[in-house]
Amino acid sequence: MGSKxxxxxxxxxxxKLRSAGxxxxxxxxxxxxxxxxSAAELSSMxxxxxxxxxxxxxxxxxxxxxxxxxxxxxxxxxxRRTEFLVHQSLSAIEEGAVILDLxxxxxxxxxxxxxxxxxxxxxxxxxxxxxxCARRNLLxxxxxxxxxxxxxxxxxxxxxRFNLIVANAPYVPTELFGRLPAEARNxxxxxxxxxxEDGLFFHRRIAADxxxxxxxxGKLLVEVSRQQASKxxxxxxxxxxxxxxxxSEEFDATVVSGTRPFL
Numbered sequence: 111m112g113s114k115x116x117x118x119x120x121x122x123x124x125x126k127l128r129s130a131g132x133x134x135x136x137x138x139x140x141x142x143x144x145x146x147x148s149a150a151e152l153s154s155m156x157x158x159x160x161x162x163x164x165x166x167x168x169x170x171x172x173x174x175x176x177x178x179x180x181x182x183x184x185x186x187x188x189x190r191r192t193e194f195l196v197h198q199s200l201s202a203i204e205e206g207a208v209i210l211d212l213x214x215x216x217x218x219x220x221x222x223x224x225x226x227x228x229x230x231x232x233x234x235x236x237x238x239x240x241x242x243c244a245r246r247n248l249l250x251x252x253x254x255x256x257x258x259x260x261x262x263x264x265x266x267x268x269x270x271r272f273n274l275i276v277a278n279a280p281y282v283p284t285e286l287f288g289r290l291p292a293e294a295r296n297x298x299x300x301x302x303x304x305x306x307e308d309g310l311f312f313h314r315r316i317a318a319d320x321x322x323x324x325x326x327x328g329k330l331l332v333e334v335s336r337q338q339a340s341k342x343x344x345x346x347x348x349x350x351x352x353x354x355x356x357x358s359e360e361f362d363a364t365v366v367s368g369t370r371p372f373l
Contacts, residue, residue, distance in 0.1 A: 119143050123156055130160050138165055145169040164293045175222035179247050184239040186302040188218035192278050194363035195333045196222040198356055199276050202329045202367070203227065208268075210234070210323070212260060212277035212316060215302065217244030217253075219276055224251045232256070232272075234263060237299070260312075261319050272323050275330045279312035281305040281338060309335070313342055317349045317368065324370040331367045342366040 120139045127135035142159065145168075146152035158168045166172040166187045171180050174188040175196055181187055196219055203209065207229050211220035214233035224231055231253040235241050241257040248255065256263035282290065282303045294303060305311050313332055320330045330351060334342050343353030343366055351368030358364075 116143055119152070126156065126160060132159070141165065141169055162292050163297050167297060172216070172218075174218045175225065177218075177221055177225060179216050179218050179221060180243055181216050182239060182243055183297070184237065184299055185243045186215040186240070186298060188216060191361045191363040192219065192333060193222070194356075194358045194361035195219060195276060195278060195331060195365050197358075198331055198365045198367065199223055199274055200226055202331065203229065203274050206230070207273040208232075208271050208325070209274040209276065210264075210268075210272045212275060213279045213302075213312070214244050214255065215240050215278070217247040217255065219278060220244070220253065221247050221251065223276075224248075224253070232264070232268065234258060234260065236260075237301070260315060261323060264323070269323055271325055273325055273328045275316075275320055275324060275328070277312075277316055277331070278333045279305065279316060281309040281313065281332075281334050283307065283309040308341070309338055310341060310345065314345055317345050317351065320368065321350050321370050326370060326372045329367050329369050331365055334364050334366055336364045339364050339366055343368075 120143055123142060124135040124139035127138055132138055142155050146155055155168050159165060164187055166181050167183050171178050172187055175193050200223060205228050209229050209231055211233040214220060214235045217233055220231045220233050223229060231251060233244055233255040236259050238257060241255055244255045280303050282305055284304055284307055287304050339355045343355060346353040346368030351370060354367045356365045
C-alpha cells in the first residue's frame with residue numbers, strides 16, 4: 111500500500127515539476143518523496159522547488175563525485191563540472207600530499223579528493239555557514255577547516271608546505287550575473303558566484319600569494335570558463351607560476367594549473 115501511495119505521489123509531483131520546467135522531473139520527485147518525513151514537509155518541499163529553489167537546498171544534500179554531501183541554503187551547491195577539477199587534482203598529487211581547498215564551501219572538493227587518496231587536508235572559507243557545513247561533511251576525514259579570507263587564517267607553519275592548492279573561487283563576471291539561471295541568481299549567495307568585473311578578481315588575489323604557500327613543485331588549480339583560461343594563465347605566470355590549461359567536453363569544464371618552480 112505504501113509503495114502504491116509513493117508511486118502515486120511521485121507521479122503527481124513529477125507532473126507539477128514538469129509543468130514548471132524541471133527537466134528531470136521524475137527523478138526529482140523521487141528524491142523529494144524519499145527525503146520528506148511527513149506529508150506536510152513534502153508539500154512544503156514541493157512548493158519550494160516549484161518556486162525555483164535549488165533541489166539540493168530543498169532536500170539538504172547534493173551528490174558530488176559519488177558522495178552524498180550536506181548543503182544548506184547559504185552554501186554553494188557543488189556542480190558536476192567541478193568533478194573535473196577533482197580529477198585534475200588527483201592526477202597532480204601522491205599519497206600523503208598536503209592540500210588546501212580554498213573557498214571550500216561545503217567541503218566537496220576536499221572530501222572528494224580524500225575519498226580517493228590519503229591526504230593532509232586543510233580548507234578555508236570566509237562564510238561561517240560554509241565552514242560549519244564543511245566541517246560536518248569532513249567529520250570522518252582528518253582535516254582542518256579555517257574561517258577567513260583566502261590565506262589569511264592559515265598558520266605560518268603551513269607556508270611552503272602545500273603540494274596542491276585547489277580553488278573553485280567565484281568566476282562569473284559581474285555583468286553576466288543577471289544571466290545566470292534563476293536557481294543560482296535568486297537562491298545562492300552572490301558572493302559565491304560573482305568574480306568581479308572580468309570574473310578573475312579572486313584568481314588574481316590567490317595567485318599573488320600562492321607561491322609562498324606552495325611547496326617547490328606544488329600546483330595551484332582553479333576552475334574557470336574556457337574564455338577566461340588564457341587570461342588566468344597570464345595571471346599565474348605574472349606571479350611566477352608555470353601555467354597550463356586542461357579542458358573537458360564531458361564535464362563542460364576548464365581548469366588552469368600553475369606550478370611553483372623547484373628553484
